[in-house]
Amino acid sequence: MKKTAGYLLTFAFAIVFALCPCQSASAEVGLYIGGWGGYTISPDVSGDDGYHYDDYDWDVKNTSAWGIKVGYTNPFFKFLALEAEYSYLNPKIEDSSYADGDIKISNLMFNVIGKYPLGIVKPYFGVGLGFSYADQSLEDIEGIDKGDYTSYAWQIMTGAEFYLTSEIAVDVGYRYYATEMEVESGHSDDATFYTGMVTLGLKVFF
DSSP: OHHHHHHHHHHHHHHHHHTSSOOOOOTTSEEEEEEEEEEEEEEEEEEEETTTTEEEEEEBOOOEEEEEEEEEEOTTOTTEEEEEEEEEEOOEEEETTTEEEEEEEEEEEEEEEEEOOBTTEEEEEEEEEEEEEEEEEEEETTEEEEEEEEEEEEEEEEEEEEESSSSEEEEEEEEEEEEEEEEESSSEEEEEEEEEEEEEEEEEEO
């Protein structure tokens, strides 16, 4: 809990620092909105099954993902951007040895992005913390189990922005995302869902 509080405090200081009074925004800085679509790479659900006294590792299928975000780049600190992001993915579970079904995952993330300007190309690296809501429906030998769980989530991101104009940029990236959840399949187990994602997005500055 102390570790989580420290992360959130760091984010709060970053927000205050980036949103301090500044000059009016110009191209490639200021407020922006964006959207992205992507595809997962090797998603997995794993954890400690206390009921069977053994670890488990589900077979999770690759799936599409999408997100929308609003962000701000301070004109005085063009290398730093802050974002609030909503994302969604719906991975399918197909594991004949345990359970079949799907998990609907909605995320609210707060990202800090560091960018390095190279003309019309801007490589970036970012980290995000937030919350994940997982709504799952699984069927096993004991029947259909439904449940939902809200927990902390985190992600790391890297990629590059390619500016088509001074106000429009295409974002090509990769991210690694993870969250804790409680899965229901005859009984409750703590589990970790994690996946890589390749993404393609668009950002528009105002």
